[in-house]
Amino acid sequence: MNNYTVEAIELTRLYGGREAVSNVSFTLSKGQVLGFLGPNGAGKSTTMKMLTGNLAPSQGSVKICGIDMIENPKEAKALIGYLPEMRPLYKELTVDEYLTIAARLHRVSAKHIKPAVEEAKERCGLSHMSKRLIENLSNGYQQRVGIAQSIIHKPMVVILDEPTVGLDPIQIRDIRALIREIGSDHSVILSTHILPEVEMVCDHVQIIDKGKLVFNGAIDVLKKQRIGNKLLIGMRNPPAVEAMLSIPDVVEAESLPNGQMRVRFAEDSAPAESIVQTAVKNGWGLYQIAPDQTSLEDVFVQLTYQEQEQAA
Amino acid sequence: MIINVARKELKSMFSSPMGWVILSLLMFAFGTYYLNGVNDYFAVMSGAMRPAERTGVTQFVGQTVYGFASFIVLFAVPLLSMRLISEERRNQTLPFLFSAPISLTEIVIGKFLGLVLFLSILIVYIGLMLSTLNIWADIDFGYIVANSIGMLLMVASFSALGLYFSSMTQQPVVAAILTFIALFALMFLDRFFAGDPSNTLASLSLTRHFQSFASGLIDTADIIYFVLFIATFLTLTVRRLDADRLRG
Numbered sequence: 001m002n003n004y005t006v007e008a009i010e011l012t013r014l015y016g017g018r019e020a021v022s023n024v025s026f027t028l029s030k031g032q033v034l035g036f037l038g039p040n041g042a043g044k045s046t047t048m049k050m051l052t053g054n055l056a057p058s059q060g061s062v063k064i065c066g067i068d069m070i071e072n073p074k075e076a077k078a079l080i081g082y083l084p085e086m087r088p089l090y091k092e093l094t095v096d097e098y099l100t101i102a103a104r105l106h107r108v109s110a111k112h113i114k115p116a117v118e119e120a121k122e123r124c125g126l127s128h129m130s131k132r133l134i135e136n137l138s139n140g141y142q143q144r145v146g147i148a149q150s151i152i153h154k155p156m157v158v159i160l161d162e163p164t165v166g167l168d169p170i171q172i173r174d175i176r177a178l179i180r181e182i183g184s185d186h187s188v189i190l191s192t193h194i195l196p197e198v199e200m201v202c203d204h205v206q207i208i209d210k211g212k213l214v215f216n217g218a219i220d221v222l223k224k225q226r227i228g229n230k231l232l233i234g235m236r237n238p239p240a241v242e243a244m245l246s247i248p249d250v251v252e253a254e255s256l257p258n259g260q261m262r263v264r265f266a267e268d269s270a271p272a273e274s275i276v277q278t279a280v281k282n283g284w285g286l287y288q289i290a291p292d293q294t295s296l297e298d299v300f301v302q303l304t305y306q307e308q309e310q311a312a
Numbered sequence: 313m314i315i316n317v318a319r320k321e322l323k324s325m326f327s328s329p330m331g332w333v334i335l336s337l338l339m340f341a342f343g344t345y346y347l348n349g350v351n352d353y354f355a356v357m358s359g360a361m362r363p364a365e366r367t368g369v370t371q372f373v374g375q376t377v378y379g380f381a382s383f384i385v386l387f388a389v390p391l392l393s394m395r396l397i398s399e400e401r402r403n404q405t406l407p408f409l410f411s412a413p414i415s416l417t418e419i420v421i422g423k424f425l426g427l428v429l430f431l432s433i434l435i436v437y438i439g440l441m442l443s444t445l446n447i448w449a450d451i452d453f454g455y456i457v458a459n460s461i462g463m464l465l466m467v468a469s470f471s472a473l474g475l476y477f478s479s480m481t482q483q484p485v486v487a488a489i490l491t492f493i494a495l496f497a498l499m500f501l502d503r504f505f506a507g508d509p510s511n512t513l514a515s516l517s518l519t520r521h522f523q524s525f526a527s528g529l530i531d532t533a534d535i536i537y538f539v540l541f542i543a544t545f546l547t548l549t550v551r552r553l554d555a556d557r558l559r560g
Contacts, residue, residue, distance in 0.1 A: 052411045056558045078413035088408035092327045101323070104316045105412040149408070 005030050005079075005157050005187040006051065010060035013046050013211075020046045021211045023060075028157070028204070033183035035202030035219075036191035037300065043211040044191040045085055048161050051189070052082040065156055078107055081150035081186075085161040087142055088149075091135035095126055095145055098134055099152060106153035120148040124178065140171035147175070151182060158182055160190040164197060176201050195300060207300065230292035231263045231272060236285025247271060247278055259285075262292055313414050317422020318429060321396070325430050334388055338434055341384060342377055346441055349376035370452040371528070374442055378459045378526060381438060382519075385431070385467050386495055392430065393474025394488035396423050397549075402482045410557070420549045424468075424475055424542075431467045435460050455528040462525020465538035469518060470495055472545035479552045 006028040013021040021043040028034050038044045049055035051062055053069050053076065062069040064076040090098055099117045108116050121127045124144040129137060134145055143163065150158055163179065164172045179201050182188055192198060198205055198219070205222055207215035215222070238261060244253040249271040252264040265271045272289060279286040325331040353372045360366050400406045409419050439460045445451045473494055478487040498518045505514035514520065518541075521534040 049407075052407075054407050054410045054557065074413045074415060077411055080411060082407065082411040084404070084407045084411075086404035088403075088405040090324055090405060091403075092324055097323065097327075101316075101320045102408070102412075105313075105320070105409070105414060107313075107413055 003029055004063070005065055006189065007063040007066075008047075008051065008060070009063070011047065011050055011057050011062065012059040013043075013050060013055065014058045019211050021050070021208075024208070024211075024213050025060075026206060026213070026216055028187050028189065030156075030187055031184060032204055033179065033188045033190070033202045034204045034206065035198035036189060036206055036208065037193065037195070037198055038191075038208040039193065042208045044208055045161055046211075047208065048082075048159055048189070048191060049084075052080055052159055053077055054082075054084075078153070079156040081106075081153065081155035081158045083146045083150040083158075083160045083163060085165075087146040089134050089142060089145060091133070094131055094133055095121070095137075096130045098145065099148060102149040103152050106155075108153050116152050116154075120152040123151065123181070124148040125174065140167045143167060143171075143175070147178065151186070155186060157187045157189065160188065162191055162193075164192065164194065172197075229265050231265065231275070232288070232290050232292035233261045233263060233275065233279075233286065234288030235259050235261065235279065236287060237283065239282065239284055243282070244275075247274055250275070260288075314418050314422045314425065317409070317414065317419055318426040321423050321426025322430060325392070325426070330392070331430065334392060335433065338384060338388060339437055342381060342434075342438055342441065345377050345380045346373060349373035350445075352376070368452060368455075369445055369449050370442070370455050373445065374455055374459060375526070377438060377442065378463065381434075381463060382466060382522060382526070385434075385463075385470060386499060387492070389427075389431070389467060389470035389474055390488040390491035390495065393427055393471055393491060394478055394484040396427065396475050397479040397553075398481050398484045398487045401479075402484075406556075416550050416553050416557075420475065420546055420553065424471055424546060427471045427475070428464075428468050431471065432464060435463045435467070438463070452528070458525050458528045458530050461530060462522050462534075465525070465535065466518060466522050469538050469541045469545075472542040472549075473498075476545040476549045476552070479549045 004027045006026075008024055008026050011021055011024045012019060024043075024047055026034075036044050036047070046055065050057045051064075051069075053062075053073050056070070062076075064079045067076045067079070069076045090101075093101070096117060099120055100113055103113045103116045103120075118127075121130065124147055126141065126144055126148055129141060134142060137145065147160065147163060150160065160179070164175055167175065176197065179188060179190060183201070183203075190201070199222075202219055205215065205217065205219050206213055236259060238255065238259040241253045241255055241261075244250060244261060244263060249265045249269040250263055251266050254262045256262060263271075263275070276286060276289065278284075350369075350373055353369055356372070357366060397406075400409070410416075414422075439456050442456050443451070443453070470491075474487070474491040477490040477494065478484070481487050481490075495518075498516065500519070501517035502509070502514045502520045505511040508514070521537045524531045524534050
């Protein structure tokens with residue numbers, strides 16, 4: 001018996017012959033937060049629907065804590081909390097009523113319902129909203145109710161589809177903190193297309209594009225790729241590229257407009273100091289030197305773009 | 313688990329004005345008919361001198377009220393059943409039920425039971441109202457029981473059909489109209505075959521099977537007709553929802 005909470009095995013979903021998701025396999029262990037990234041229409045939501053048993057996969061299977069979703073849907077679903085992209089809220093009910101129904105449907109025993117509702121409200125910061133109609137709550141609070149609904153039965157796996165969409169920055173921060181907190185004792189899968197969010201809350205990242213997984217690994221790998229070993233140097237009297245290359249450890253130099261220059265240096269070296277010295281000595285008019293970070297966006301574009309080129 | 317779904321349905325039925333308005337309007341209408349029935353009874357019976365012309369008060373008043381009730385539920389049930397699934401589809405709340413550890417069959421039966429329980433409030437109310445006649449007269453409780461069972465089976469069949477149409481569309485109004493047309497056709501099917509009562513199609517008519525209950529007769533053949541009718545449409549609804557999961 002392995003310790004995977006979620007196992008997706010070669011998931012494929014066809015929509016009228018077109019593959020919306022093809023051959024997606026991954027595993028998730030307890031206490032991990034997995035970020036699901038991808039452009040619009042890449043198949044993130046479809047994959048999540050298959051994981052939660054809302055959609056039958058055309059091929060492949062899903063196992064939640066070793067229980068097959070297709071063979072034993074009830075047992076598997078009991079271990080999942082799911083917040084779909086469109087919040088499934090009954091707006092004519094109050095927060096308490098709605099959460100009670102959610103607890104009841106998720107097999108929380110009668111005497112534990114009240115404490116479970118209280119705890120979910122507490123964790124999502126909803127305690128003072130108990131008697132309010134969901135309809136009258138703001139967007140952010142409705143989102144919290146959605147999240148509360150998905151964690152009320154203390155599931156092993158929480159699956160959140162774009163949990164921070166449409167929220168203000170403070171609410172986003174709160175919800176991210178909440179996701180981290182949930183992630184410490186449950187497994188969390190969340191989808192998003194906000195890249196910094198992934199960096200902040202996830203330990204694992206998957207990038208999906210056109211139904212295929214193009215990247216699957218720890219967030220650190222992605223970060224390393226992102227920071228790289230490059231320097232961005234701004235000078236008033238930029239020298240020729242050759243002059244820059246003559247500095248030890250500089251491997252590559254590239255001239256940019258406005259007297260800027262991008263310099264790649266050998267690994268495990270720090271040529272910044274010698275560059276500054278050389279620049280001062282030769283009067284290059286150095287005014288800026290900074291590590292050149294490829295943004296996560298660039299990495300993302302690279303990854304999804306490579307895939308396109310390969311396909312072409 | 314089924315009961316939890318039914319409770320949820322009842323809760324949302326009573327948390328909107330719709331449920332209360334329909335209940336109070338119908339009860340008002342039944343009360344009026346009951347009162348009229350009692351008045352008419354005295355008017356008619358005072359003219360009927362010979363014993364052969366006389367009918368019991370239970371049957372006379374009961375016929376007025378139950379006859380009206382079986383007609384009015386034709387309008388009430390589609391209005392109540394229309395939102396059962398179509399509204400959840402439109403508000404995209406179905407995943408809430410689908411991702412809970414309950415099977416599709418339990419969801420459908422739960423929703424069906426929720427509506428039937430709601431409607432049975434009306435039937436119990438009519439039964440109680442007619443029983444008050446017992447204060448002045450010696451009434452036939454068997455007649456009321458048979459009619460109540462008949463009414464219950466009939467509204468349950470209506471609900472099953474309404475649930476099915478509700479699962480086919482996103483628009484509650486469309487569901488209501490379709491349900492109404494289908495029910496109307498089924499109710500009056502036997503009128504079209506009035507000249508040929510032995511026709512097979514005529515025996516599909518809901519009215520025909522209600523008639524034996526209306527005259528105070530509990531016929532197992534009719535019970536089975538209603539049970540099969542309900543089972544058919546509930547099965548179709550489950551299949552319709554399953555198609556969602558498979559086709560997406």
